[in-house]
Amino acid sequence: MARVSGKVAIVTGAALGIGKATALLLAREGAKVAVADLKADEGHAVVAEIEAAGGEALFVPLDVSREEDWTRAIAAVLARFGRLDIAVNNAGIAYAGTVESTSLDDWRRVQSINLDGVFLGTKAAVAAMKDHGGSIINLSSIEGLIGDPTLAAYNASKGGVRLFTKSAALHCARSGYRVRVNSVHPGYIWTPMVQGLTGESPDQAAARKRLEALHPVGHLGEADDIAYGILYLASDESKFMTGSELVIDGGYTAQ
């Protein structure tokens, strides 16, 4: 029996990276998947890959920072699949800057996607799930657990996701909804986001090595390492888990 058989999922930022790996894995494990992203071409390619493997999927255009996009996206999922059981609030952007170098505009841009986007996605998912239950998974980071002087806005957004997740989890539990809300905290994963960060450096290979050395296991993670954790939280295997943090980081925060 597939692990999320019969469930309907929406995954934001599902055109690339961790979101793409998650959408493919949830589909492989029996879920019908709404692939939500700004990038239509890459998103449609993920849908085609799921359909070619015999699964069901739908591309949903979505800017997670816009409430009206969320209203349209959830309506499209309900119209096509009739319900929503799993929401993975994965879309996010990286931004390197210290407290001194970060402008207010850049700070607000990061919060609007990484934090407002998770708030809006959780709010929309709770409304769609509260009558029958479900699982909401919010992507935080190791940067939501420990500080980095060069990631001021990103640290703030991911720390916000961590504690907002607990607030929403407690609200759902105390309201008697069978809706669980958990956060996931990856270490550095080799995705287009991290390739973009190392790509800014003149010696990319050396930049990757520096990142690898931060992880006690000696290497970066792969998108599937995170997707398997999200699959566990999405499935009923984690039915006693809410308001928790799943850290998948090669030992980064154990030091």
Ligand SMILES: NC(=O)c1ccc[n+]([C@@H]2O[C@H](COP(=O)([O-])OP(=O)(O)OC[C@H]3O[C@@H](n4cnc5c(N)ncnc54)[C@H](O)[C@@H]3O)[C@@H](O)[C@H]2O)c1
């Ligand atoms: N890669 C890592 O090392 C790492 C580590 C910790 C946490 N994370 C978090 O995991 C999540 C996914 O990261 P990734 O590395 O796969 O990123 P990525 O840049 O490789 O992919 C992000 C996806 O999100 C989409 N996106 C960006 N802004 C959006 C918006 N406003 N609305 C809808 N979609 C939008 C992009 O189009 C892209 O498809 C992010 O929240 C990130 O902060 C990543």
